[in-house]
Structures are given as C-alpha cells and as structure tokens.
Amino acid sequence: MTQSFSASPAPDITPLPLSQPMPHAGVLAIDPYVPGKSSAPGAAKIHKLSSNETPFGPSPAAQQAFIDSAKKLSLYPDGTATALRSAIAAHHGLDPARIVCGAGSDELLSLLATIYLAPGDEGIFTEHGFLVYKIAILAAGGTPVVVPEKNLTTDIDAILAAVTLRTKIVFIANPNNPTGTYLPFSEVKRLATSLPSHVLLVLDAAYGEYVTRNDYSAGLELAATHENVIMTRTFSKIYGLAALRLGWCYAPAAVADALNRVRGPFNTSGPAIAAGIAAIKDQTHVDRAIAHNEAWLGKLTEALTQIGFTVTPSVANFLLVHFLDAATAQEADAFLTGRGLILRSVASYGLPHCLRLSIGLDEANQLVIDSLREFANKGANPRD
Numbered sequence: 001m002t003q004s005f006s007a008s009p010a011p012d013i014t015p016l017p018l019s020q021p022m023p024h025a026g027v028l029a030i031d032p033y034v035p036g037k038s039s040a041p042g043a044a045k046i047h048k049l050s051s052n053e054t055p056f057g058p059s060p061a062a063q064q065a066f067i068d069s070a071k072k073l074s075l076y077p078d079g080t081a082t083a084l085r086s087a088i089a090a091h092h093g094l095d096p097a098r099i100v101c102g103a104g105s106d107e108l109l110s111l112l113a114t115i116y117l118a119p120g121d122e123g124i125f126t127e128h129g130f131l132v133y134k135i136a137i138l139a140a141g142g143t144p145v146v147v148p149e150k151n152l153t154t155d156i157d158a159i160l161a162a163v164t165l166r167t168k169i170v171f172i173a174n175p176n177n178p179t180g181t182y183l184p185f186s187e188v189k190r191l192a193t194s195l196p197s198h199v200l201l202v203l204d205a206a207y208g209e210y211v212t213r214n215d216y217s218a219g220l221e222l223a224a225t226h227e228n229v230i231m232t233r234t235f236s237k238i239y240g241l242a243a244l245r246l247g248w249c250y251a252p253a254a255v256a257d258a259l260n261r262v263r264g265p266f267n268t269s270g271p272a273i274a275a276g277i278a279a280i281k282d283q284t285h286v287d288r289a290i291a292h293n294e295a296w297l298g299k300l301t302e303a304l305t306q307i308g309f310t311v312t313p314s315v316a317n318f319l320l321v322h323f324l325d326a327a328t329a330q331e332a333d334a335f336l337t338g339r340g341l342i343l344r345s346v347a348s349y350g351l352p353h354c355l356r357l358s359i360g361l362d363e364a365n366q367l368v369i370d371s372l373r374e375f376a377n378k379g380a381n382p383r384d
C-alpha cells in the first residue's frame with residue numbers, strides 16, 4: 001500500500017499525458033548562469049580578472065587546514081558546522097545559533113527563494129542585480145520582478161513601489177555586482193523598516209569586507225533586530241576560498257530554523273569548514289587585501305578616467321568600465337584577452353557596453369592601464 005506524506009491531500013486532477021519528464025515552467029525560463037572566462041589562448045601569461053577572486057589567494061593557515069583535512073576525507077563533516085559557526089560568531093560578535101552555513105552563499109540564496117516563494121509569489125531584485133537572484137526565484141517557481149536602478153545604484157523607492165501582496169522576498173547585493181555601487185546604511189535601514197513585515201529582505205554582502213566607507217554597513221545589526229532581514233556572506237571573495245564553496249548567513253531565528261530544515265544535512269564539506277575557520281582567524285591576511293584593494297581602486301579609476309573612460313565609482317574589488325557601445329566593449333575584450341587580461345563581459349546584466357574588471361596584483365593592474373591606453377589610442381573615441 002502506498003502512503004502519502006504530502007502536507008495536504010493531492011488535488012484531484014487527471015495528469016496530462018507527457019512523453020518525457022518535464023521541468024516546471026520556471027525552470028525552463030532560466031537562462032543558465034555563464035561564469036567569467038578563464039582562458040586566453042595564445043597569451044604568454046594570464047591574469048584572470050573576470051570573477052572577482054582575490055589575487056592574494058587564501059591565508060596560508062587556511063591552505064594548511066585544508067591540507068590537514070585530507071586525513072579525514074572518509075568521515076562525514078559536522079553537519080551543523082558548529083566550530084565554524086563559533087569562529088564566525090566570535091569574529092563578528094554574533095549569536096552562533098542564528099548563523100547558517102552553506103555551499104557558497106549561492107546555495108543559501110537559492111534555499112531562501114525555495115523556502116519563501118510558492119508558485120505565483122513575487123521576488124524582487126534590481127535592474128543590474130546579481131543574476132543568481134533571478135535563477136533562484138525562477139527555480140523556486142516564483143515570479144521575478146525587476147526594478148529600475150538610479151545611476152547604476154539600487155533605488156529603494158523603486159523597490160518599495162514594486163511591492164505587491166504577492167511579494168515575498170527582496171534580494172539586494174550591497175555593494176552590488178557587477179556595478180560596484182553601494183547603498184549607505186541609512187538607505188538600507190529605510191528599506192528594512194518600510195517593507196511589509198512578511199517580506200524577507202536578503203542583504204547579500206559578498207563584498208562587504210572590501211568597503212571602507214564609514215556610512216556603509218553589511219547589515220548585521222539589521223539582521224539582528226528585524227524578523228524579516230537576513231544578511232549573507234561568502235568565503236569566496238576576500239578570503240580566497242571560492243573553490244571550496246563556503247558561505248554563511250546571519251538570520252532571524254525563524255529563518256535560520258527554516259534553512260536548517262531544508263538544507264542538505266552535510267551541505268558544507270569538512271575541508272571547507274576547516275579552511276574557513278583558519279581563514280576567518282587570519283585578519284592580517286584580510287587587512288592586506290583591503291589595503292591593496294583600496295589603493296588600486298583609486299589608482300585604476302583615476303588612470304582609466306584620465307585616458308577617457310567612464311568608470312562607475314566602486315567600493316568593491318572590481319570596476320565597471322564603460323565603452324562607446326557594445327561592439328567597442330567586445331573589441332576591447334578581445335584586445336585585452338590578447339594581452340592575457342581576462343575581463344568579464346556583463347552583457348547578460350544589461351550592460352553590453354561595459355566590461356567588469358577585478359582588481360588584481362600590481363603587475364596585472366598596470367597592464368590593464370597600459371593596454372586600455374593603447375586600445376584607446378588606436379581607436380577613435382573610447383568614451384561613452
């Protein structure tokens with residue numbers, strides 16, 4: 001005899017005769033995420049500036065922890081990642097019970113969409129927002145609602161104007177990828193306090209460690225004090241552990257509870273947990289990356305502006321460089337690739353006339369300046 005464990009009785013419908021397994025409509029509406037390029041055929045030396053990875057690599061202590069973890073590969077990891085959550089909690093002054101870890105913050109973003117969106121519910125993100133939000137919303141069977149930005153920056157009033165009775169979740173990256181722009185804490189707070197209390201606000205602070213502005217906050221205090229605000233973080237960017245897939249979030253207790261029900265029981269691996277603990281304890285390594293980034297954000301912005309390019313002011317570890325049009329951006333992309341510089345096309349973000357450039361080591365950054373100067377000089381007018 002079959003037993004049904006569904007939460008409600010199965011609706012009495014006659015199934016359509018399908019000839020093959022069919023994903024639901026939302027899945028078929030997804031444009032698969034295309035990661036940044038990683039090769040430059042023919043170039044003598046490659047500088048990968050396409051995925052916002054840190055040029056410094058992980059902390060040596062994190063590498064050692066990863067190597068040591070090889071001795072324990074036959075054992076399941078601690079499914080509750082208790083030691084990692086304690087290390088994160090100690091570093092940020094948080095309640096470990098409200099931290100949930102994931103296989104990258106991407107996993108947490110997808111889980112949140114799955115948990116809070118039923119078919120027909122709406123999820124909001126912004127015009128040039130991170131594409132994973134749209135994928136997560138569609139995969140959950142939700143309806144993506146895209147709101148305009150102002151000056152390539154998240155517009156709180158546009159978000160609030162888009163909220164309907166069906167809205168269940170709002171995703172914003174602060175700072176945003178691929179624009180590099182950010183919202184001051186006052187604006188994020190205004191959004192948190194103006195949203196209806198049943199709408200979950202997801203603050204994605206993947207680049208939060210890089211921001212040095214004193215009017216910025218990643219959102220920990222909002223997640224600590226609002227029942228409908230959650231902040232996500234990652235070990236993929238400044239901590240240099242992208243390959244290990246490790247992220248975490250600080251959530252209201254009820255949201256953490258829901259995540260813990262739905263996530264895989266062993267969603268973060270043993271090596272990732274071990275490396276993450278060592279990484280978060282090495283603040284010297286992080287400080288060095290922040291200082292390098294801060295210096296080069298300024299230098300690159302100034303040098304490229306002087307050559308004649310428009311560069312969107314960024315507080316993250318990457319810059320959005322504008323070209324005359326999409327064709328010129330593509331030409332520049334090919335020109336730079338020929339010199340071993342791999343940048344990120346952002347046409348899929350509605351910015352076909354731009355390229356995104358991650359801050360690299362001195363040599364790569366200087367090569368970017370020299371190459372773009374050469375490109376501008378050989379062409380007509382690089383300005384947009």
Ligand SMILES: *Cc1c(COP(=O)(O)O)cnc(C)c1O
Pocket residue numbers: 052103104105106107130173176177204206233234235236237242245246247
């Ligand atoms: C890189 C990035 C992430 C991090 O993704 P992981 O899955 O943790 O590697 C999240 N959000 C944004 C906006 C990003 O650019």
